[in-house]
Amino acid sequence: MPDTLTCIVLPVVFPAKKNIITSRVGIPATNDAEFERDTEIFSPDTVAADLRTRYSLPVHSTPVLRGQDFGLWEGCSLKGLSPDELFFLTQDPSFVPPQGESQQHFFERISAWLHDLPIDQDDAVVMAGPTVMRMLMLCVLGCDAGKAACLDLEAGVRFRLSRRGHWRMRLG
Template sequence: MKLFGIASRLPDDIRRGIIPPRNSTDGPGASTAAWLQASGDHHPIVAAPDVALASAQSGGERPIVTEPALRERDHGQWHGRNLRDLPPDDIHRWVDDPDFAPPDGESGRAACERIGDWLDHLPDGTGTLIVVARPAVIRMLLIRALGGGIEMVRHLDVPPSTRSELSRHTGWRVSAIGVPLG
């Protein structure tokens, strides 16, 4: 089995210091759309629900399956809010404590487990998959493939608009991380 992890571009809100609204979706970005079109129609695409891929299909012939488990971390009541407006102590805990969850949200550990469980339960013989999700989700897939936990988040960076590659035989192997798409 081979898995291409395509890290989408970041939503404009994130660049402005705003946690995107819950259930918002963003387009994949030009480099992701171009890479998907160049990859042909022979590998299925599994997309996170927060990445809108309808415009990225090559001729619309390849089905895109949306996988809820690949959504980014749920930030609860923080969705749509600017980081400057949140209590500094909570921001510190959000960054440093993997078990901290914003009000009505999800902890980093819970998000990592949800995403890792999806990877763990891919059936043998799946073939080649293309997964398109936000960079944090691709990072968590890589961490699980490497046998790590949420503590590794600080040690691995997956930039937006990049490709990472994993393969599974008896276990997962990572062959590329954060290769630019363009």
Template sequence: MTVRLTLVCAAAPTGREVRFGGASLDEQALLRARTAGPAVSGGGVRYRGPSQRCRATAAALAWDGTVVEPALRDLDMGRWDGRTLDEVAAGEPAALAAWAVDPEAAPHGGESVAELCRRIAAWLDALPEDAGRVAAVVEQAVVRAAVLGALSAPYASFWRVDVAPLAAVELTGRAGRWNLRWGAAGS
């Protein structure tokens, strides 16, 4: 049986400075999520990442009964968590440059992009073949990692995958073989 997995990127705060580790959602972001609800209905088993943004997005989408899945957590940014890109660039320019080009680098003491990609690939491959429809609200980095896994793309491609807040990405397949399904909204 083919698994149909819909990954919904968590809503993002509006009008605030972007920080590693994210920020809580404002009312405008929650309104966007409530409005998007019917278009990203998902189905079957519903998961969410453990972050506050994933929790708030799932609630705004009216996804009752979502299962918190620790494997779907955001990229661990270590000591950079809560800092802005400008703050890190000013304080650790060489470390930031290394992290941006080397997927195995984790100068912040957290998780490398490659480690995230391997974690998400393992979660995808562990989904039971009879899972049917599965949906999850996750952070942008998790969607990126899942897309790379589905396409067997190199980890260096991570920064080339743009995922908008509330975008829905559908993957179909099963352990070891995944496909990216384009234009799947409302299916």
């Protein structure tokens, strides 16, 4: 685990803002982040190539950092779900959308990545979507996947995680 993990929340793609179910994220609108020369960036494989064109640092294409897999519901409108489906999707961490993954499995995937992060350097950067960052925060805080709805992160938010015996989070 690196000494410091700088986390930057990527923006969601336009359809997610229109009540469309998606885990897709975009890249930051500006390149205002400055990093040390030996810093490595980890991002979902869906945006890694675009980030490589923007930053002159190693960008690791990391499929595990994709958002929750909504399966057949990816791209569907929330309004198209029945009240029961909407309830279970948003309130039951063990609920699995058709051919997708549960919020609990998503949480476990992100938690495993965080705890197994194989970096032998001082600092690293994670650029991922709000749902991934929410799960990272829940892991650090010792919460379970059921608390995901209690936390919301905007695109562009930055925070730092470090671990020296216990987790430390620094916002901003």
